[in-house]
Amino acid sequence: MKKDKPKYKQIIDAAIIVIAENGYHQSQVSKIAKQAGVADGTIYLYFKNKEDILISVFEEKMEMFAENLKVILKENTTSSEKLFKMIENHFNVLAEDHHLATVTQLELRQSNLALRLRINEILKNYLVLLDTILKEGIENGEFDPTIDIRLARQMVFGTIDETTTTWVMNEYKYDLVALTDKVHRLLFKGLKA
Amino acid sequence: MKKDKPKYKQIIDAAIIVIAENGYHQSQVSKIAKQAGVADGTIYLYFKNKEDILISVFEEKMEMFAENLKVILKENTTSSEKLFKMIENHFNVLAEDHHLATVTQLELRQSNLALRLRINEILKNYLVLLDTILKEGIENGEFDPTIDIRLARQMVFGTIDETTTTWVMNEYKYDLVALTDKVHRLLFKGLKA
């Protein structure tokens, strides 16, 4: 399996650094190869083309969010608590890797439409888990049964995403994770029964 | 004043059509010139460079949002009502011009970081008005005084934006304006005292 070979991860990591430091449009394949310490051609032994590198960056990292979220969902707590943990996890992962945050919040959005649609596909797996939290909350009486799940999901994700992007655009100069409580309170208030 | 000359608006409108129909990366200056019915070189008599066209597209159209919003703010109603009108206005403008919606929600986001920062500048004028609604609501006791204004603004704008983008990505196949009530209820619930 290609994904398990060391060079695969090496290139993914190099891509994140190069894109974060140079911007999406200034991230030539040769630059990524150099950062990864491999020849240009080696890239193409592990990725179909440049776009495939970017999709894979997103796929690999998004998996982290989803995996963490799945663990959270298994815990025996309230839906409010699960929502809190989800926001916290999201903020934590990005706060710990500024390069990754820049790439997902700013740079990758400059990609062409085809790539962004592909990225949205990957994102869906994550949003399905958010839906699970919302549905559970409605069932157990914590959340308002009259809310529209799709809209609620868009509010939660839109708020988290907007908050993170603003933080990145302000060059990480305040503590993102410290906002968890406030963001949670705001969102929970909108959702609660 | 350049902005008042007919060709200025002619080029702006051509740009929106070309970008909506061809995508950001397939919108060459020559294509915009052709659509506008002018020579390539003429573009440069009205705009500094390609980026300047795109910024101007956003500027011109964003003004519409802001102007409408200012009128709303002058009306003597509740803050909840003003929030409702703001959402409705936002959805209305974009629902009435699918080309514009595609351009602002999908295509313009593919532009480089410098352009996006400039776009954010323009957006700020609009967000300041949103802040006004929120502050007013807190002062008159409609909104929860403990909420963080910035976060609340991010929630409101993030939700509206995410809702619109989802609608565009679903190819306008449902009625965006009809969502106003639900979106307002959800957001108001999160904000109210």
Add this chain to the structure above:
Amino acid sequence: MKKDKPKYKQIIDAAIIVIAENGYHQSQVSKIAKQAGVADGTIYLYFKNKEDILISVFEEKMEMFAENLKVILKENTTSSEKLFKMIENHFNVLAEDHHLATVTQLELRQSNLALRLRINEILKNYLVLLDTILKEGIENGEFDPTIDIRLARQMVFGTIDETTTTWVMNEYKYDLVALTDKVHRLLFKGLKA
């Protein structure tokens, strides 16, 4: 009409020189542009792509052969004389332009199959005229009526082509045109009634 603009012919002529001097696979577009005294991009204002340059080279020059041949066919002489004039014309044109000879006999044949099929299309116009000579000769009793026109055409063209290629491969070190008589006698003997 693009073909009438001076730069069109300028680029065609540059291409012949560059290909003859560097070989087909070492004739980069940038080299042709430089030889023509224009920018790389200018090439693409006159030609669709690199292959289009090569096809046009052949088209333009093949026209010369065909035009000359048409004049010959109008003259009121024997078919044997027409055959003679055709061979002479063919040898003359190539003997007068060694660059062109190298390109048509050696370099262009290294092109890919698609291009060669296209070249064959162009060649057909020339071969049709040869067929006219052959048919006329059969009708007026000069040529053997039992010969197969297609085979006869292949013999005539194959012999001329093989003779020319051999001459080019021997680096033009003998007089090609001086062979006209012998070649004609050989071919006429095979064709005559």
Add this chain to the structure above:
Amino acid sequence: MKKDKPKYKQIIDAAIIVIAENGYHQSQVSKIAKQAGVADGTIYLYFKNKEDILISVFEEKMEMFAENLKVILKENTTSSEKLFKMIENHFNVLAEDHHLATVTQLELRQSNLALRLRINEILKNYLVLLDTILKEGIENGEFDPTIDIRLARQMVFGTIDETTTTWVMNEYKYDLVALTDKVHRLLFKGLKA
């Protein structure tokens, strides 16, 4: 001797199949290796480089033509009969192996000049035998003593080659061997005393 090892012929045969099926420019070394059932690197244990494979393909197959021709020359018949047998043999070998015909008539001609000069060297052995037929014919009074041997050779080979190439380009849709008689008659008429 390398040539006697099974992998040598295995690779030669694989090359003919790959080139015939994919075209000269789409016949990468890795594809030939795969078809031959060996690793890429193994190719280089038997051949100096890619060009060497192609030269060897031609060498091996050309030997067949020459060997057959030598047998023909030893037979005690007229020169006309020997010419007939030579044409027949040429057509037969290629008609029996369409892959080989495609490779020699179309694909290998796309190779670079250096390779084609090398191929011509190999061809010479074959053409020398043709010269023998011609000289013999002149000596025994069957052929016209005034013909130029070199030109006659070019006529014979040019006609055979042109006939075969046309047949390949027409996708073998008629019987090449059936043309032997007509081609022979045409050529003999040109050569006879």
Add this chain to the structure above:
DNA sequence: AATGAATGAGCCTTCATTCAT
């Protein structure tokens, strides 16, 4: 002998911008 992962040089084409008319 055999493998196959790794190498890295090389090139066609696009398109924002200029400037002579």
Add this chain to the structure above:
DNA sequence: CATGAATGAAGGCTCATTCAT
């Protein structure tokens, strides 16, 4: 004011060949 022909920099990808195992 308006034109549009000309410019030229820039980069993703392929594939013959090598060499450590």
